[in-house]
Amino acid sequence: MAHLSLFLSLPLFLNIIMITFLVPATAAISSCNDPCRTLDDCEGQLICIKGKCNDDVELGTHTCRGRRTSPSPSTSIHGCHPFGTLKCNGKSHPTYRCSPLVTTSIRAKLISNDFSEGGDGGGPSACDGQYHDNKEMIVALSTGWYNGGLRCGKMIRITVSNGRSTMAKVVDECDSMHGCDAEHAYQGPCDIDTVNGSEAVWSALGIDTEEGVANVTWSMVS
Numbered sequence: 752m753a754h755l756s757l758f759l760s761l762p763l764f765l766n767i768i769m770i771t772f773l774v775p776a777t778a779a780i781s782s783c784n785d786p787c788r789t790l791d792d793c794e795g796q797l798i799c800i801k802g803k804c805n806d807d808v809e810l811g812t813h814t815c816r817g818r819r820t821s822p823s824p825s826t827s828i829h830g831c832h833p834f835g836t837l838k839c840n841g842k843s844h845p846t847y848r849c850s851p852l853v854t855t856s857i858r859a860k861l862i863s864n865d866f867s868e869g870g871d872g873g874g875p876s877a878c879d880g881q882y883h884d885n886k887e888m889i890v891a892l893s894t895g896w897y898n899g900g901l902r903c904g905k906m907i908r909i910t911v912s913n914g915r916s917t918m919a920k921v922v923d924e925c926d927s928m929h930g931c932d933a934e935h936a937y938q939g940p941c942d943i944d945t946v947n948g949s950e951a952v953w954s955a956l957g958i959d960t961e962e963g964v965a966n967v968t969w970s971m972v973s
Contacts, residue, residue, distance in 0.1 A: 831895065831943050834928065839939065846928045850895025850943045853971070857896075857944075861909065861967045863960040864891060864947035866923065876923035878903035883922060888955065891923035891947035900924075906972040909946065909956065911965055917955035918972055919948065 785804050787793050793804035833845040851857060866876060866883040875882050876891070878900060883889055890909070892902060902921045910916040925941035941947075946969060953960045956967075 842939065846940050848894060848928060850893045850927070853896065855970050856910075856968045857970065859944045859946045859967055859969055860942065861911070861946050861948050861953070861956075861958075861965040862925075863953055863963070864925075864949065866891075866949055878922045878924075883949070885950040887922075887949055888917065888919040888951050889922045889949045890919045890952060891925040891945075892921055893925050893941050893943050893945045894927035895943060897921070897924040902971075907946075907969050908972050909948070909952065909967050909969045911956045911958060911967050913957060915955070915957050917952060919952050923947070 785793075786802055787799040787804045788802070789799060793799055798805065831849040831851070834848050835846050836843050864870075866885055866887070866889060868875075868882040870882075870885075876889075877897070890907065891897075892907075896902065905921050906918050907921060908916055908918050925945045925947045927941045927943055927945075929940060946967065950960060953965075956965070958965050
């Protein structure tokens with residue numbers, strides 16, 4: 752009886768084997784930065800470049816540009832852990848909501864910024880929605896220091912290594928969370944320890960904006 756049962760079930764077993772080999776498997780469609788081997792592996796207008804799905808430069812697609820992915824644990828700075836990663840222009844930029852702790856003397860990188868309309872600062876200042884003359888003593892602070900606008904209108908004192916110092920008003924955020932779009936002049940997100948200063952601030956500190964970046968300390972005045 753057992754042999755008869757085995758004999759009857761044999762055709763069913765063979766049918767299962769034939770279906771397994773004859774029915775093609777549905778190919779998994781990969782999205783941005785997922786692994787691929789052929790163009791058919793990538794969704795939409797993405798193409799397979801060096802084993803990963805990415806934008807087609809010739810078509811000018813921007814599906815992956817500015818796409819946020821999960822954070823990398825290796826990019827923690829000054830106790831700040833990344834919120835995520837912004838991928839744009841072929842580079843990965845960690846994004847942060849925090850900045851180093853505010854103390855009586857905070858180390859920062861001073862970077863030149865054009866606060867006027869059409870300048871490299873991008874959109875209008877976050878504090879008042881206005882553009883500003885670069886002759887004003889004004890700064891933008893990294894997202895954590897900007898603190899959701901709570902430091903808008905506050906004065907800070909900036910000191911450079913040559914001993915000179917000056918005061919400037921906070922009028923904008925140096926966005927550590929977003930970037931790579933028109934609002935941010937197509938630049939990547941700011942570092943967590945950045946103070947963007949106007950030309951007037953650089954001049955008052957006796958340093959040339961051509962230096963690009965200057966190591967400074969800053970503290971709250973009011």
